[in-house]
Amino acid sequence: MNILKTYKIYIGGAFPRTESGRYYPITDSKGNTLANVCLSSRKDVRNAVVAARKAFGGWSEKTAFNRGQILYRIAEMLDGRKGQFIDELVLQGISKSKADKEFQQSVDRLVYYAGWADKYQQIASSVNPVSSSHFNFSALEPMGVIGIIAPQENSLLGLISLVIPAICGGNTVVVAASESHPLCSVTFAEVLHSSDVPGGVVNILTGKVAELAPALAAHMDVNALVSSDLGELQKPLALSCVENLKRRFTYMNSDQQGLNFVTDLQEVKTTWHPIESIGGATSSY
């Protein structure tokens, strides 16, 4: 028997319905209704940001190695639900072979960032030469709560490509899922839920980009806003980000992977530590 699934949102490790009580239908290429999903409001954004902020302390203080283990665990759990994801990708209108490929890439991407979790800090930090008696070094610290607008196409791979590097670096995120293809994102929330990812680290909302993105951009407690190209929404969003000097990243290649996806969402802290004398390469620090 075919049971029509109700897709809910994911906030603070729970699956509530939108506080607005609104829904919108998702249809396949023939116009048949596949499911109703939540049409989230800015109050859901508010709740999700509160959950993300609450989770930030604990998540950012986990050891890098432990975060890597948890990301790898997500990959394992995702792989275990291969059939469901491929079915949903196909339902949303791409071919079986493309769906296969997108799914495989998604798992690969998780493993890729799981590997980076305890390595990016060493690669991107530095000891800096200075002309005074100081040992001067720069290290990375996560920014905090990141707002993410997931790409419309590649609804699974695109989501993972933006969310995972952010949490890899110790941030917590609030994601507006693909508006037209949201099914995989809600199912991905179920994967996260069973993967030792603490509640609130990833919060996933479904709904209109035009409604959720401005709410994320204007929120004073969101530290950065990440998206693929959003066309004419770009400029008003950038203006909204000014109020709290929010970092704004637009990735034209949002289905790619790379170290910069992790390090972009890190602040650099530079420390000047007094030392007795300026040493050479073999100084005594």
Added chain:
Amino acid sequence: MIKTFDPNNMLSKITVDKVGVEERVARFQTRSIKNESKLQGLKMVLNMIDLTTLEGKDTPGKVQQMCYKAQHLHDVQPDLPTVAAVCVYPSMVSVARKALGNSSVKIASVSTAFPSGQSTREIKISDTKFAVDQGADEIDMVISRGKFLAGEYAFVFDEIAAIKEACGKARLKVILETGELSTLDNVRLASDIAIHAGADFIKTSTGKIQPAATMQVTYTMLMAIKDYYDKTGIMVGMKPAGGISTSKLALHNLVMVKEVLGNAWLTNEWFRFGASSLANDVLMQIMKSTTGLYQSSDYFSID
């Protein structure tokens, strides 16, 4: 004159309908409060807060910082009231007195071997007198819950009356510590004892025990105040304390006070919130109403 215990007056054994209380309280939480009245309500909440620090690790610096905050809640926003009072341990009253100067912010001091109240009457009285001498305007005493639960109501009554006497001009708030009283019937009885013994305010909790100021408990105490007022025409104040950390809950409490006791109680002379983190949440809500932007605690003072 010290009041004396009269069991016939006190032990009328008013029982509380718990289910009824829960239903009534649930209804207070469904009131829709629109923008303008919400803003007014939020400012009222600010003005009713007893900004509190009651920790073993309190230092003069911490108390000074809190006293500054009490007078300068969020200077970016004009037209904000101050809080009603600061609430500290007796040893910190002189520090607070100095830090507050001529400000209208009052100083409340806990006393009577707060928070447990497990000490002798002599010590409790001298504790109270010390706080008053140091400059406290208000005394927050705790009742002897052990004696109350053992049925020694006369002891509890006499103790409150004795402390009231020791307070002199200072107003007396009586903390029932409802989290340790088990039932709403006990809360009601303890409220009646405190009111009859001369309390100017009755207060739910020390903040050290959970559950603290639930709406059910506050409602039960408000009803005791109402019944006493109806009978004698004397107003008694109410202070829920502990666990009220969001604006929403604070507004629900105001709705309840208005609907149970009426507008006369909607001032900080008769109603207070004992809280440490509530002020910042209310400030954030006020800024949200003013700017339209959801706020971040990064931009508000640490409490």
